[in-house]
Amino acid sequence: MSDTIFGKIISGEIPTDFIYEDEHCVAINDIHPQAPVHVLVIPKKPIEKLSDAEPEDQALLGHLMLAAGKVAKQLGVGDAFRLIVNNGSGAGQTVFHLHLHILAGSTLAEARM
Ligand code: 5GP
Numbered sequence: 001m002s003d004t005i006f007g008k009i010i011s012g013e014i015p016t017d018f019i020y021e022d023e024h025c026v027a028i029n030d031i032h033p034q035a036p037v038h039v040l041v042i043p044k045k046p047i048e049k050l051s052d053a054e055p056e057d058q059a060l061l062g063h064l065m066l067a068a069g070k071v072a073k074q075l076g077v078g079d080a081f082r083l084i085v086n087n088g089s090g091a092g093q094t095v096f097h098l099h100l101h102i103l104a105g106s107t108l109a110e111a112r113m
Contacts, residue, residue: 002046002048002096002097004046004095004096005095005097006046006095006097006099007046007097009042010026010042010044016028017029019039019071019074019075020041020070020071020074022067023044024043024044024045024060024063024064025041025042025044025063025067026042026044027040027041027042027067027068027071028040030101034101035103035104035105036104036105036106037102037103037105038102038103039071039101040099040100040101040102041064041067041068041071041099042098042099042100043060043064043098043099045057045060046097048096048097048098049087049088049093049096049098050087050098051087052098053098064100065083065100068081068083068100068102071102072102072104075102075104077104077105081102081103081104082101082103082104083100083101083102083103084100084101084103085098085099085100085101086101
């Protein structure tokens with residue numbers, strides 16, 4: 001497991017509520033939400049960032065997208081959500097264990113980027 005905060009969350013070293021878990025990933029609420037709904041989908045495999053993923057990770061990457069859709073449904077945000085991956089420090093990545101941000105909520109349509 002990675003030595004990052006997410007590695008510690010996944011291993012249970014830092015106790016955190018999982019709002020979703022399956023064989024390959026977990027979803028947790030972001031500690032500093034940037035939208036009314038801000039959830040992180042994190043693979044259990046410690047890939048540092050999206051651009052480090054290998055062809056062997058293809059199924060896992062698809063799995064994360066499908067898991068994000070499932071989590072959004074579970075959260076009741078329907079089809080109104082945004083998925084973000086910050087890749088590398090130059091793009092704002094701060095935790096170097098791949099994760100998808102799910103953002104949703106009433107203010108989302110105004111927050112264009
Ligand atoms: P990044 O900037 O790497 O794309 O996103 C990292 C995200 O992880 C940030 O939105 C930050 O608020 C969140 N985060 C950092 N530390 C923790 C933590 O200990 N618990 C949770 N739930 N979220 C965290």
